[in-house]
Amino acid sequence: MSVLAALRALPALREYSDAELAVLVTAAVEQRMSPGTILCREGEVGRSCFLVVSGEAEVVRAAAEGERVLATIAPGTFIGQIALVDRGPRSATVRGRTEGVTLELSRDVFERLLSACSPLALRFQECIAVAGIRQLRAATGGLARLLAQAEARRSVAPGPARGGEMLSYIQTAATEWGVSLDDLDAVEVVALEGVEARGARRRR
Numbered sequence: 001m002s003v004l005a006a007l008r009a010l011p012a013l014r015e016y017s018d019a020e021l022a023v024l025v026t027a028a029v030e031q032r033m034s035p036g037t038i039l040c041r042e043g044e045v046g047r048s049c050f051l052v053v054s055g056e057a058e059v060v061r062a063a064a065e066g067e068r069v070l071a072t073i074a075p076g077t078f079i080g081q082i083a084l085v086d087r088g089p090r091s092a093t094v095r096g097r098t099e100g101v102t103l104e105l106s107r108d109v110f111e112r113l114l115s116a117c118s119p120l121a122l123r124f125q126e127c128i129a130v131a132g133i134r135q136l137r138a139a140t141g142g143l144a145r146l147l148a149q150a151e152a153r154r155s156v157a158p159g160p161a162r163g164g165e166m167l168s169y170i171q172t173a174a175t176e177w178g179v180s181l182d183d184l185d186a187v188e189v190v191a192l193e194g195v196e197a198r199g200a201r202r203r204r
Contacts, residue, residue, distance in 0.1 A: 055100015
């Protein structure tokens with residue numbers, strides 16, 4: 001089966017037209033993926049995004065105990081779209097979990113498509129905005145849950161693993177949106193039912 005045929009068969013891409021998928025296949029670079037293949041590495045400057053055509057990838061992040069798997073990426077999923085519009089470092093490593101195929105779309109190619117008013121590039125812009133909102137919401141929700149758990153256990157000193165997990169959520173959210181941890185003030189738990197951020201704004 002050709003890559004184009006494989007893309008057409010993916011339910012996750014059903015909103016893309018045949019013309020858009022054809023442009024994607026032409027503009028992107030096809031890559032074979034094996035278990036352990038690094039698609040992008042945490043800390044490196046992002047210059048492209050990836051689409052998993054077949055197989056599975058996983059998102060991992062460095063942690064005190066070594067690394068933590070954040071998510072498993074299924075076929076039809078785009079990874080690292082924010083790198084198309086932001087030149088910041090990758091917030092996590094993405095590597096192959098199984099044998100498969102990916103497409104890599106570089107920022108340079110994306111910008112050329114955007115300049116030409118390609119419907120595919122415009123759709124990508126929308127996807128980037130939606131993905132960013134979802135990532136921020138997930139990071140904020142995860143932080144709120146961890147802080148609520150910390151409040152429930154406030155009589156017991158938090159272990160290093162729990163503290164590291166909380167810091168990981170904060171770092172992920174901050175990195176995705178270009179905010180340094182030095183730019184944020186303390187976050188205070190004010191009630192078991194919720195959390196309140198004090199002075200969580202950029203300093204002038």
